[in-house]
Amino acid sequence: xxxxxxxxxxxxxxxxxxxxxxxxxxxxxRGYDELTVExxxxxxxxxxxxLYRRWGGVDGLIADVLSRSAxxxxxxxxxxSLRGDLHAITRAVYTGFADPQEGAAPRALxxxxxxxxxxxxxxxxxFEARQVSAAEVVVRAVARGELPEGTDAVDxxxxxxxxxxxxxxxxxxxxxxxxxxxxxxxxxxxxxAGVFVSPARPPEHDTRP
Amino acid sequence: xxxxxxxxxxxxxxxxxxxxxxxxxxxxxRGYDELTVExxxxxxxxxxxxLYRRWGGVDGLIADVLSRSAxxxxxxxxxxSLRGDLHAITRAVYTGFADPQEGAAPRALxxxxxxxxxxxxxxxxxFEARQVSAAEVVVRAVARGELPEGTDAVDxxxxxxxxxxxxxxxxxxxxxxxxxxxxxxxxxxxxxAGVFVSPARPPEHDTRP
Numbered sequence: 001x002x003x004x005x006x007x008x009x010x011x012x013x014x015x016x017x018x019x020x021x022x023x024x025x026x027x028x029x030r031g032y033d034e035l036t037v038e039x040x041x042x043x044x045x046x047x048x049x050x051l052y053r054r055w056g057g058v059d060g061l062i063a064d065v066l067s068r069s070a071x072x073x074x075x076x077x078x079x080x081s082l083r084g085d086l087h088a089i090t091r092a093v094y095t096g097f098a099d100p101q102e103g104a105a106p107r108a109l110x111x112x113x114x115x116x117x118x119x120x121x122x123x124x125x126x127f128e129a130r131q132v133s134a135a136e137v138v139v140r141a142v143a144r145g146e147l148p149e150g151t152d153a154v155d156x157x158x159x160x161x162x163x164x165x166x167x168x169x170x171x172x173x174x175x176x177x178x179x180x181x182x183x184x185x186x187x188x189x190x191x192x193a194g195v196f197v198s199p200a201r202p203p204e205h206d207t208r209p
Numbered sequence: 210x211x212x213x214x215x216x217x218x219x220x221x222x223x224x225x226x227x228x229x230x231x232x233x234x235x236x237x238x239r240g241y242d243e244l245t246v247e248x249x250x251x252x253x254x255x256x257x258x259x260l261y262r263r264w265g266g267v268d269g270l271i272a273d274v275l276s277r278s279a280x281x282x283x284x285x286x287x288x289x290s291l292r293g294d295l296h297a298i299t300r301a302v303y304t305g306f307a308d309p310q311e312g313a314a315p316r317a318l319x320x321x322x323x324x325x326x327x328x329x330x331x332x333x334x335x336f337e338a339r340q341v342s343a344a345e346v347v348v349r350a351v352a353r354g355e356l357p358e359g360t361d362a363v364d365x366x367x368x369x370x371x372x373x374x375x376x377x378x379x380x381x382x383x384x385x386x387x388x389x390x391x392x393x394x395x396x397x398x399x400x401x402a403g404v405f406v407s408p409a410r411p412p413e414h415d416t417r418p
Contacts, residue, residue: 033326114379115324117242124381158382159372159395165379166371170319171336172329173367186368186399193398195391 018044019051020068023061028105032112037061059118065109066122070129076136082146082191085137086160086184093164094180110169131157138191152196159196160187227253228260229277232270237314241321246270268327274318275331279338285345291355291400294346295369295393302373303389319378340366347400361405368405369396 022044026035035058041048055061077088097103113119131154138153147156163183167173190196231253235244244267250257264270286297306312322328340363347362356365372392376382399405 110379120381123379127380127382155391158375158380159391162371162375163368165375166367170323170332170374170378171367172333173336182364182368182399182404185402185404186395189402189404190391190395190398193394193402195394195398 015046015050015054016064016068019046019055019061020065022046023058023065024105024109027062027108027112031108032058032062032115035062035112059116062109062112062116063119063122066113066119066126069109070122070126074130074133076133078137078140082137082141082144083184083188085141086156086188087181089134089137089157090160090164090180090184091177093161094175094177097164097168098175107168114169131161141191147191148194148197150197151191151194152198155196156187156191159190160184224255224259224263225273225277228255228264228270229274231255232267232274233314233318236271236317236321240317241267241271241324244271244321268325271318271321271325272328272331275322275328275335278318279331279335283339283342285342287346287349291346291350292393292397294350295365295397296390298343298346298366299369299373299389299393300386302370303384303386306373306377307384316377323378340370350400356400357403357406359406360400360403361407364405365396365400368399369393 019040022040023035026039026043030039037048037051037058040046040058040061041051044051051061055064077085077092079085079088095102097107110123113123134157135153138147138151138156141147142149142151142153160183163186164175164179167175167179228249231249232244235248235252239248246257246260246267249255249267249270250260253260260270264273286294286301288294288297304311306316319332322332343366344362347356347360347365350356351358351360351362369392372395373384373388376384376388
């Protein structure tokens with residue numbers, strides 16, 4: 001009974017928070033090419049040897065930032081309609097990356113993960129977790145009778161987000177509110193037309209006029 | 210008249226072809242992390258000093274492979290219907306990347322360009338060139354009366370391709386024929402619903418039910 005009460009893993013959790021916050025801040029300030037374990041150590045106050053032992057290096061740190069993001073709760077929109085919810089989702093993607101201040105860290109994180117083969121698995125799990133959360137808006141729309149039974153809810157969300165991530169992280173084309181607007185309307189129109197009902201129409205029907 | 214007839218830039222063009230073909234083959238075989246000017250020199254027979262002088266290094270070579278791809282003519286499908294043409298486009302993306310042999314080089318090229326900040330501009334111009342070519346199928350559909358006047362043709366194509374590139378190069382999720390099928394049907398349903406008519410509906414209308 002002399003031992004003070006202590007949350008198990010308390011110190012370890014604090015070290016993780018400090019190291020991952022510093023990694024994200026370094027990415028936002030300097031980018032992946034300039035990211036070093038030394039800089040994360042200086043910024044976080046966590047010893048370099050600890051960072052290497054626990055994360056292996058910068059790529060391990062990036063992967064763990066993504067794991068932490070995937071674990072964090074995400075506020076699923078609930079506007080009362082699928083259209084409103086899908087627009088809330090694509091606007092959240094837009095504002096999450098567009099603002100020069102707020103957007104710098106998430107943008108740098110994804111760019112870094114795309115440049116780091118070691119972080120690829122963590123990136124996939126991050127997107128899967130977010131898409132599954134957001135898919136609740138589609139599940140509710142099916143329950144309300146707004147969409148056909150059997151609609152692939154995750155694929156509706158994926159389709160709503162894809163054009164934005166495609167511009168931002170693949171083609172590098174401009175990214176604006178019109179793109180966010182059209183992405184939501186596209187997913188809505190396709191979902192209403194039954195495009196996401198499983199099983200998908202077989203490929204041999206592809207070319208019917 | 211002693212000078213043999215010689216296409217201007219003939220030698221220079223041959224050097225470029227050899228260097229860029231070797232770059233692509235090295236990327237397909239070994240990937241971006243293992244790509245070196247030395248390996249490109251050995252494979253192409255072009256002297257290392259020439260490669261450095263003309264391209265600066267591996268990132269300059271990657272950027273020029275993309276520039277060359279953007280210049281190459283691309284066969285625009287002409288099936289007689291927008292549905293058929295959009296399916297031909299998404300199937301071309303699918304088969305272009307899916308086949309383990311054929312797909313290795315283009316897949317490695319895009320992954321490399323995403324990892325190379327220096328190649329970013331060339332990647333954007335590559336996608337713009339392809340999207341503008343492919344948009345002809347939408348322009349024809351508008352002319353045939355299949356789609357509303359004022360449809361943003363490039364954005365229809367971009368939307369058809371986005372879910373595939375998003376899976377392949379951002380989320381790392383599985384990539385199959387169903388995804389290619391749904392991507393074409395999604396762009397078609399949205400285009401028919403008038404989602405791509407410019408000017409886009411203003412954002413204040415986003416949340417109408």
